Amino acid sequence: MRLVLASILALTAGSAHAMVVTREVRYKQGDTDLVGFVAYDDARTQAPGVLIVPQWMGLTDYEKGRARQLAELGYVAFCADIYGKGTVAKDTAEAGALAGRFKGERALFRARLTAALAALRSSPTVDARRCAAIGYCFGGTGVLELARSGADVLGVVSFHGGLDSPTPADGKNIKAKVLVLHGAADPFTPKADIAAMEKELADASVDYQLVFYSGAVHAFTQPMAGNDPSRGAAYDEKADRRSWAAMKAFFGEIFSR
Amino acid sequence: MRLVLASILALTAGSAHAMVVTREVRYKQGDTDLVGFVAYDDARTQAPGVLIVPQWMGLTDYEKGRARQLAELGYVAFCADIYGKGTVAKDTAEAGALAGRFKGERALFRARLTAALAALRSSPTVDARRCAAIGYCFGGTGVLELARSGADVLGVVSFHGGLDSPTPADGKNIKAKVLVLHGAADPFTPKADIAAMEKELADASVDYQLVFYSGAVHAFTQPMAGNDPSRGAAYDEKADRRSWAAMKAFFGEIFSR
Numbered sequence: 408m409r410l411v412l413a414s415i416l417a418l419t420a421g422s423a424h425a426m427v428v429t430r431e432v433r434y435k436q437g438d439t440d441l442v443g444f445v446a447y448d449d450a451r452t453q454a455p456g457v458l459i460v461p462q463w464m465g466l467t468d469y470e471k472g473r474a475r476q477l478a479e480l481g482y483v484a485f486c487a488d489i490y491g492k493g494t495v496a497k498d499t500a501e502a503g504a505l506a507g508r509f510k511g512e513r514a515l516f517r518a519r520l521t522a523a524l525a526a527l528r529s530s531p532t533v534d535a536r537r538c539a540a541i542g543y544c545f546g547g548t549g550v551l552e553l554a555r556s557g558a559d560v561l562g563v564v565s566f567h568g569g570l571d572s573p574t575p576a577d578g579k580n581i582k583a584k585v586l587v588l589h590g591a592a593d594p595f596t597p598k599a600d601i602a603a604m605e606k607e608l609a610d611a612s613v614d615y616q617l618v619f620y621s622g623a624v625h626a627f628t629q630p631m632a633g634n635d636p637s638r639g640a641a642y643d644e645k646a647d648r649r650s651w652a653a654m655k656a657f658f659g660e661i662f663s664r
Numbered sequence: 665m666r667l668v669l670a671s672i673l674a675l676t677a678g679s680a681h682a683m684v685v686t687r688e689v690r691y692k693q694g695d696t697d698l699v700g701f702v703a704y705d706d707a708r709t710q711a712p713g714v715l716i717v718p719q720w721m722g723l724t725d726y727e728k729g730r731a732r733q734l735a736e737l738g739y740v741a742f743c744a745d746i747y748g749k750g751t752v753a754k755d756t757a758e759a760g761a762l763a764g765r766f767k768g769e770r771a772l773f774r775a776r777l778t779a780a781l782a783a784l785r786s787s788p789t790v791d792a793r794r795c796a797a798i799g800y801c802f803g804g805t806g807v808l809e810l811a812r813s814g815a816d817v818l819g820v821v822s823f824h825g826g827l828d829s830p831t832p833a834d835g836k837n838i839k840a841k842v843l844v845l846h847g848a849a850d851p852f853t854p855k856a857d858i859a860a861m862e863k864e865l866a867d868a869s870v871d872y873q874l875v876f877y878s879g880a881v882h883a884f885t886q887p888m889a890g891n892d893p894s895r896g897a898a899y900d901e902k903a904d905r906r907s908w909a910a911m912k913a914f915f916g917e918i919f920s921r
Contacts, residue, residue, distance in 0.1 A: 591862065591866065591874065605848065609848065609849065612879065614878055614879070614902075615878040616877055617875070617876040618876075621865060621866060621870065622866075649873065653910075653913075
């Protein structure tokens with residue numbers, strides 16, 4: 408009985424008294440300096456790692472907030488710097504140009520993603536054998552590219568990601584389980600891209616799940632997208648909550664031992 | 665401290681010592697005698713109710729097993745008899761004829777579903793204000809018909825259901841939240857039916873979620889479907905587990921107060 412009680416209290420303490428540590432992390436891809444961000448619970452000795460691939464503006468407070476949330480759940484979370492030198496776009500025009508460059512140069516995109524995954528794996532307390540990646544919008548495209556590169560991650564999660572691929576045959580490289588969380592009313596993802604992705608993943612016998620949330624448009628997890636779905640991108644509290652819960656259930660499955 | 669411990673032990677006891685009671689229930693729709701089946705935890709004084717609509721063979725041990733599982737989760741579960749007099753098809757030819765009749769006569773189908781919902785609501789210990797419905801294959805069509813009838817249920821869940829509707833304008837009657845759990849490789853559901861359902865629900869601003877499981881075909885929750893996906897219907901342990909978890913999360917949301 409005393410032992411049972413001690414166990415219960417230890418579990419409670421684990422979630423109630425997370426000691427979340429955050430800091431910038433300098434790393435490189437080739438000659439390019441990159442500035443990532445890590446968050447983890449210092450009270451844990453080993454935990455699964457989650458790479459976060461930012462939306463098209465770059466690594467902002469939004470991704471850092473998600474990293475903190477993941478650290479509070481017990482994971483080591485690492486936000487990737489895709490654009491280099493911690494670049495954050497000053498406006499959507501610049502974001503479009505930056506994201507467009509990497510969507511056009513997928514090999515470079517994959518190199519940046521791979522460097523970020525390596526940086527996650529070298530983080531303190533991370534269990535390098537149990538890693539996954541999540542990404543938002545442009546970063547959703549990113550996690551699928553990471554999977555297509557053959558990266559050794561247990562799972563990837565795309566939140567309202569761009570789902571197109573110039574090289575669908577690369578689906579055969581995918582080792583990760585794939586979870587795609589998408590707005591049913593997202594006007595920025597052509598139906599043809601969704602169908603092509605489903606075919607790519609099915610042809611390669613990838614373990615995937617595809618979820619649509621009614622009424623949700625692009626960027627549904629992001630409060631900075633505002634509240635007007637008629638603009639095609641808007642925050643949706645319900646879809647945000649449901650998709651986060653779906654991600655947690657997915658992690659529960661892929662990280663279990 | 666003593667209080668906290670007592671609460672923890674009480675929660676544990678609640679799930680560990682479910683006193684599941686099951687029995688046949690005689691009820692009627694018009695002049696037709698119907699034989700349902702109820703399962704509930706006798707240790708609870710009030711619980712949400714879940715209607716189970718059977719697959720095309722009729723009310724079998726499969727649905728009764730699901731009712732027991734739901735009772736162990738704390739719900740009052742009621743299996744509907746759609747065909748009348750507890751009819752179970754002797755083979756798939758008879759099942760096709762029976763299901764075909766009700767898919768052709770949707771008004772009658774709705775009447776049988778409504779009678780079953782009323783029987784659930786009159787079950788012991790059920791919280792009549794918190795009811796939902798789940799259905800398998802033909803029963804998945806059923807729960808959507810129940811929703812389209814304007815039934816006052818908080819949610820409906822279709823497992824590999826037929827998704828066609830002869831009266832898509834009835835989407836406007838739907839009050840329930842809708843969760844559709846589907847095999848990505850189900851050959852028995854035309855893509856056009858899925859697209860039509862999405863349009864019906866979106867046009868009516870219904871709160872819905874649509875989930876596809878890779879590799880899963882028709883009947884993926886049902887061990888009696890065998891293990892050969894090439895036949896178009898087969899059990900899929902992973903999709904079964906994931907879809908059950910999705911249903912539980914959905915119930916957690918719609919039944920919360």
